Structures are given as structure tokens and as C-alpha cells.
Amino acid sequence: MLSRASKYAILSTLYLAEHASKEKKMSVKSIANSINVPSPFLAKLFQQLVKCNIISSTKGPNGGFFLTEDNEKKTVIDIIEEIDGTNKIDDCFLGLAKCDGNNPCPVHFIVEPFKKKIFGKFRDQTIKEFANEVEAQGSVLFLSGLDKKK
Amino acid sequence: MLSRASKYAILSTLYLAEHASKEKKMSVKSIANSINVPSPFLAKLFQQLVKCNIISSTKGPNGGFFLTEDNEKKTVIDIIEEIDGTNKIDDCFLGLAKCDGNNPCPVHFIVEPFKKKIFGKFRDQTIKEFANEVEAQGSVLFLSGLDKKK
DNA sequence: TTAGTAAAAGACCTTTTTATCTTTTATTAT
């Protein structure tokens, strides 16, 4: 449903929203370590996110990544669409060309309400709002024990 | 969440359950055409499904694929686990090592009820029961090809 | 018994995804 790349991007953008600021920029390495993601890969993803104005960066000493107020208004859907090129959340769970109640696959009526809910959340909440909620809930953002192989 | 391979396998096994029998075996080609899937690829998948006794086959004229009563008792989960090697339905939506209410990712409490529901269906219904339901509901079993309608 | 049929087996190929490495450019503190 989501590529690893977009999962990395979502988690680390939320991480930035929670821990970085214009005054306290963060390096790829520190973020990559914090959420346990391969740092050269994350660096590539961040380049892309900077280019499309989802996150911001400055080079040099005390440089790093952070979010502007403008960045904070982006959504998780923006991240997914940028990184994956398309939003696969809306795809049919069993691979039909179109997820559609008029032409439902055998699990459509189980899948559809879930997709509506998660898509709604990803579209209607800004990164800032999302990050605030994450902080309040004490949700986990790091892939600490992620099995890279298995 | 599911690989294309397992989607193909699920749809075509349901198709077999609905349209084939010991008296009316079906060739890979006819099934591949019906659900619009690359036939050499489906052939490979079918080999695997035969080996682990999820579907059955005989060679030669009037040969082809079909389900025995034994086959009909298998579940969609059996197919997924055989083809994907693991059941990725249970994975965390955002990639955490473990989907777990004690260590929830930011969307865990939205995702979890859905996973419970779909996993339950795939585990507790036999292929036969599933296929009967599909038939009763008139659900669609074929892939992108049918988009030609419009 | 033989010709035709259809699956089994396995080698091979392509594309996409994931990941790493090296060089260059921008920034800043000294």
C-alpha cells in the first residue's frame, strides 16, 4: 500500500515537526539514527521533499532540516503523492483497475470504509496538526527494531 | 500489503472454485484470459499452489486445474502465506517492527480494527464458502481488462 | 502406439525499489 520510502518520509517529517525548528535544525544522520532508517536513503528522500517544499534545509554548520510555517501546512497525502508518485491507498485491495462500489471486488465493502477513514485523516489534517496529535498520544515514530530482512 | 502475485492467486483460485470442477478442468490460458492476468506468470503461481495442495491439476488433453473437496477447505490466508512467504496484512501500516497497541504508530488505532476484520474473513472462511459468497454478491473477479466497458 | 494436449520445471529477462558511495556546493564560525 505504501512503499518503504514513503513510510520513511512520513515518519521523519513528523519527527521533524516534533523535534526540529528554525533555531534547531537537524541533520539527516541524527534523524536517520533516531528513527532507525538508512541515512543515505533518507538523504535522497529529503532532497525530494525539499524540492517540492514539504520540508526545508540549509547547508553548512548549524545547517540541517526543519519545517517552515508553510511546510507545516502540508499533509501526509502530499508526502505520499510526492514520494510514491501516486496514491496507492485508493487502489483496490485485490488489484482491480478501480475500487468502485458498482464493480466491487470480493472484499470491497470491508476495505472501503477503512480507506475513507485513513485517507480522510491523511488529507484533512496538516502535518502540524498531525504531529501535535502524535505528541499528545505518545505514538511511536521510530522503526527501532525494523527487520530489514526477513 | 499484498503482492500482485498473491492478488492474482486469490482471484484465480476463487475463479476456479466458481467455474471449474473435476469434470470441467480449466487451462491456465483460459483462466488468465478470464481474469486478465499474464498467463506464464499465472502458470508459475499455479505450480506453487498445486505443490502445497491449494489447487489440483492433471496434464494432457482434458487436463487442467480444478479444486478437490480438500482444496475447497483451504483459506485465502493459506494462499497469501504460500505466495508471499509471509502474511503482510499484519504488518504495521507505517513500517514499525510490530503492530502493537502498546507501541502504536500514529495510525494504529485506525488500522487495527480493519486488519482484524479482513484477517478474520481470510482465515475463518474456506475458499468454498468465500466463493459461494462471491457468487451470491455478484462480486467482480477479473482485473483491469474490464475497464474497457465505459 | 502415436499424435496432440496441457501442466511442470527451470532458465532467463526487465523493471522497480531500496540502498550506498563519491564529489560538489553552500554556509558559517574562526
Place this chain on the structure above:
DNA sequence: ATAATAAAAGATAAAAAGGTCTTTTACTAA
């Protein structure tokens, strides 16, 4: 200025997923 720092850029590579092709084996009907 310059040395240190950190991102940008881009080349490369490894792995996984998706897909094709050819040969062999088993079966059946004429």
C-alpha cells in the same frame, strides 16, 4: 580567507518483484 560542516547531486549497485520463454513430462483419445 579558510577550515569545518552539512546538504545537493549524481553515479552506482544490490535485491526484489514481475514477467517470458523453452524444454520436458504426463496423460488421453483416436
